[in-house]
Each structure stands twice: as C-alpha cells, then as structure tokens.
Amino acid sequence: MPEVSLRFYEELNDFLPQALRKRSFSYKFRPKSSVKHLIESLGVPHTEVEVILVNGESVDFTYAVQPDDCISIYPVFESMDITPLLRLRSRPLRSLRFMADAHLGKLARYLRLLGFDCLFFNDTGDKNLVRxxxxxxxxxxxxDRDLLMHRVITRGCFIHATRPRRQLIELVQRLQLAGMYNPFTRCMECNGQMAAVEKPRIEDQLPGRVRRHYNDFWRCDECGRIYWKGSHYREMRAFIDSLATPLTKQ
Incomplete structure (x- = not known):
C-alpha cells in the first residue's frame, strides 16, 4: 500500500496514540482516499481541524491523497489571522450557539450562566443532535469523537476534560469566550432569555423571606422561573470570576 508522511499539531495530538504524537510519521492508506478519511482513520474528528497543508499547499477535505504526500494538519485557530490560507469553513463562527450532548448537562448549565445559547436534551439520539x-x-x-465524524457536521468541539468545571474552562480558553460573557441573561434550567419584571407582578409567587428582603427580580420568558440576587447569585458571581484562573490550577 502507498504511504504518506503525516504531522499533527498542538491539541490534535491528544487524539493520537502516544507513539505518534508531536512528530512526523509514515502512514499507509488506501488508494483514492480523501484527506478527510485519512485524518479520521487515525481517530481525529474533522471538526477539530482548521488547516491542512499538503506539500506546503493548502487543501480542503476532499483532496485525494497521493503517494509520498507530506501532510500537515492544524487545529482550529481562533486567535490569529490565517485568511491567507484556505480555511475549511467559510468564516469563524463568532456568534456562538451551542448544542451539548446528553453527557454534558452541567456544562450546558454553566454556558447558560455565562449568557450563551446552549441547547441540551437528555432524551434525544445522535441523529437529532446532528440535525x-x-x-x-x-x-x-x-x-464522543465518533459523533463529530458525521459528514454533515462542520462545527463541533471535542471536550477532553471529564469534570464540568474543567470542561467549561477548557472551552472558554479554547474558543476565547471570556470577552463574550453576558451573565445572568439566560435561564440555567431551560435556556430561555430573562428580562426584568416588576415585583408586584410576581409577588404572589415569591417565598415570604424573599418578598420581604428583595425588590429586583428577573423572569425567564420561556419557563417563567423567577430569579433574584440572593446568596446563590453571589456564589455564581464568584464562580464566573474564578474562570480567569488557568486550567492547570483548577
């Protein structure tokens, strides 16, 4: 079988066996294979890739791999201008909206806390998630890296961390979300948007202690859940401030 020389960069190495990480290596392939198929045959989802260089020239996923090609694969770039190179997507997706799979419910809630539109269903299948x-x-x-290998998906993110807090910090750092926060504007329960509501309109729904001590309230326009700046608010504010701490210190 013919061979090519491959080199994966930065976090893409996390998907590879230890022996293949951070170095060039030879790899046998089936004739007429696309570079997308070649990359995913090594366990790297195509959604994690932004630039592919073959013999120094930028190509897209449909490129038919040739014997002795020298292929370099780079991850998604969010902090530098690579427009002189061919991007595998038409443009960066800066008006970010998310879809979390059934195992990332806590991450979805955290993203909503920061003001991001994030859908989450714990009772839907992979086909619906993709759709x-x-x-x-x-x-x-x-x-689930296999989920990201669906051909139609162009925007996806594999979450490496297993603990929800670390998952959030990983995503914030990778997609540089810190400057895009709009906290306390989405319902953490249903993802609906929140708006200020006058106390007399919801007073009969408030616990007695809350009714006596608080005057400012917000209500979700989807599920009707009511929020106020109690002790839980202060805890969440401190949590948001803590996200500036590097991931290695969490």
Missing part, C-alpha cells in the same frame, strides 16, 4: 446542530448552526459539544 439540530446543522440546521441551527450550533457548535456540537461532545466527548
């Missing part, structure tokens, strides 16, 4: 992600232009968040 909603594609139809609504949402970044699909998952720890």
């Amino acid at each position: 909603i992600s594609v139809e609504q232009g949402r970044v699909l968040l998952t720890r």
